[in-house]
Amino acid sequence: MSEAAELDAPADRSAVRVDFNGPYALSIGGRLIETNTTFDVFNPATNEVLARAPDGSAEHLDAAVAGAKAAFPAWSAMSWDERGALIGEYADALEAHKDDLIRLLTLEQGKPRHSMAKSEVEAAIYWVREVAKRRLPPQVVEDTDEHVVEIRHTPLGVVGAITPWNFPVLLGLWKIAPCLVTGNTMVMKPSPYTPLCTLRFGEIAQQVFPAGVLNIVSGGNELGQQLTEHPDVAKISFTGSTATGKKVMASSAGTLKRVTLELGGKDPAIVLADADWQSIVPTLFWAAFGNSGQWCIASKRIYVHRSIHADFVAAFTDYARGIRVGDGMDPDTDLGPIQNRMQYDKLRSLFADVAEQGHKVTIGGTIDESLPGNFVPVTVVDNPPDDSRIVREEPFGPIVPILAFDEIDEVVARANDTPFGLAASVWGKDREAAIAVAERIEAGTVWVNEIHIHGIDIPFGGHKQSGLGVENGAEGLAEFTNTKTYMFRK
Numbered sequence: 001m002s003e004a005a006e007l008d009a010p011a012d013r014s015a016v017r018v019d020f021n022g023p024y025a026l027s028i029g030g031r032l033i034e035t036n037t038t039f040d041v042f043n044p045a046t047n048e049v050l051a052r053a054p055d056g057s058a059e060h061l062d063a064a065v066a067g068a069k070a071a072f073p074a075w076s077a078m079s080w081d082e083r084g085a086l087i088g089e090y091a092d093a094l095e096a097h098k099d100d101l102i103r104l105l106t107l108e109q110g111k112p113r114h115s116m117a118k119s120e121v122e123a124a125i126y127w128v129r130e131v132a133k134r135r136l137p138p139q140v141v142e143d144t145d146e147h148v149v150e151i152r153h154t155p156l157g158v159v160g161a162i163t164p165w166n167f168p169v170l171l172g173l174w175k176i177a178p179c180l181v182t183g184n185t186m187v188m189k190p191s192p193y194t195p196l197c198t199l200r201f202g203e204i205a206q207q208v209f210p211a212g213v214l215n216i217v218s219g220g221n222e223l224g225q226q227l228t229e230h231p232d233v234a235k236i237s238f239t240g241s242t243a244t245g246k247k248v249m250a251s252s253a254g255t256l257k258r259v260t261l262e263l264g265g266k267d268p269a270i271v272l273a274d275a276d277w278q279s280i281v282p283t284l285f286w287a288a289f290g291n292s293g294q295w296c297i298a299s300k301r302i303y304v305h306r307s308i309h310a311d312f313v314a315a316f317t318d319y320a321r322g323i324r325v326g327d328g329m330d331p332d333t334d335l336g337p338i339q340n341r342m343q344y345d346k347l348r349s350l351f352a353d354v355a356e357q358g359h360k361v362t363i364g365g366t367i368d369e370s371l372p373g374n375f376v377p378v379t380v381v382d383n384p385p386d387d388s389r390i391v392r393e394e395p396f397g398p399i400v401p402i403l404a405f406d407e408i409d410e411v412v413a414r415a416n417d418t419p420f421g422l423a424a425s426v427w428g429k430d431r432e433a434a435i436a437v438a439e440r441i442e443a444g445t446v447w448v449n450e451i452h453i454h455g456i457d458i459p460f461g462g463h464k465q466s467g468l469g470v471e472n473g474a475e476g477l478a479e480f481t482n483t484k485t486y487m488f489r490k
Helices: 003-008 058-077 080-096 098-109 113-131 168-181 196-206 221-229 242-255 277-293 306-320 341-356 408-416 431-438 473-478
Strands: 026-028 031-033 038-043 048-054 139-143 147-155 158-162 185-189 214-216 235-239 258-262 267-271 299-305 360-363 379-382 399-405 423-427 445-448 481-489
Touching (some): 026 058, 026 196, 031 196, 038 098, 048 098, 048 196, 058 147, 058 221, 080 168, 080 196, 098 113, 098 168, 098 196, 113 168, 158 221, 168 185, 168 196, 168 235, 185 196, 185 221, 196 214, 221 242, 235 242, 242 258, 267 277, 267 408, 277 299, 277 399, 277 423, 299 306, 306 360, 306 379, 306 399, 341 399, 399 408, 423 431, 431 445, 473 481
Parallel strands (some): 158 185, 158 235, 185 214, 235 258, 267 423, 299 399, 379 399, 423 445
Antiparallel strands (some): 026 031, 139 147, 360 379
16 A cells, blocks of 8 residues: 555554554554655664664655644543543553653663663653643633623644654653643654654554544654644744754744744853852762753753862762763663764764863763764863853763852853853852852753752743743643633623
């Protein structure tokens, strides 16, 4: 049967499968579609082909949007409680496949199975289950003897979601749950580097949701542009680099799509002179190097008061010596490989620049290119100049500069001297003084004496070129809706 014929075939819900050992398929309009063409998905720990993913075509993408559009009237007409109940069932279905998802996430993304892969999948399922319970109730802003004004949140229609390769499970489900509970339908395109778990999301969804409510189409980057330009897509929710985010925003402008963009960061961590710095060395290490540095909210610049800088660098470096980089399937691995060769090559260039500029490296600094996987060593750069690439650019890998500062005004200016503004942290015993510094940092989230705390009801988004809009919280739910004002004469 040709692909065109498959798209016209009647849906057979009884044939929907979830076989983690079987082939991968697109989810379109309640059906699983196997394509004639596929592309390789690599295990980053070995650079061997892990699986072949379906290479969706423009026709597939159009069919997915059409399926989502057809499903929208009935789905949006359901009550919040009805949709929430089905999303709760989806969380249960994901939970039933939790161990398979954890294993598959490690194989396609590289992060250690026993730690970050496990926590990502578990957190994502929890997120789905909790978001299913959230609501945006109507707000009455006027109620007199003669007149009522009420504000309601109404769904947008078809939402296009484009997800990255660093946290494909968590960031995918972060978009699915709020999109669906607010009454929208979705077409999701995962990164071609990590499509496998997301394709399984689609298979699992077909067992729970009405046909067309959630559609998954994997393929090349050209599908992303098609999705952002599609006239029947009302909103794009994108997580990825700032450079790509600008292209998404530009291509969405033709139809004035709503956009939520969660983009790159160059997050500062500021360790004040009175900080209990010995106790926070492990915390800041993992804040910088968790997921091998492949996250937008990694601490990518650590500023330490000069009075404690040398001791901090020594202790931080000593802690780093105990960290093992290896295959994520190995239970002794602390940090996995870089997910793809494109990012690996970017890091090779950055490491070469650190060496050429003669920056002081206290650990790491040399990538062993003879290894079969995309392995990059934990690397600490001691006090490089502010105009160096390692300070200015987002590395998205296991390398961090630790910089000395003298005065509060100075460090605030240096921390804010970036086009990014995603998140930051401030550390000090004097809580009020630390908060005063935090209030001056230009970022969407600033933690004080903690880091990387997220919550269902906590909005998350970037300032400046780190993004547009927010995810999570009531504000994140509202991003998937139109604000509609009703006025009633009594």
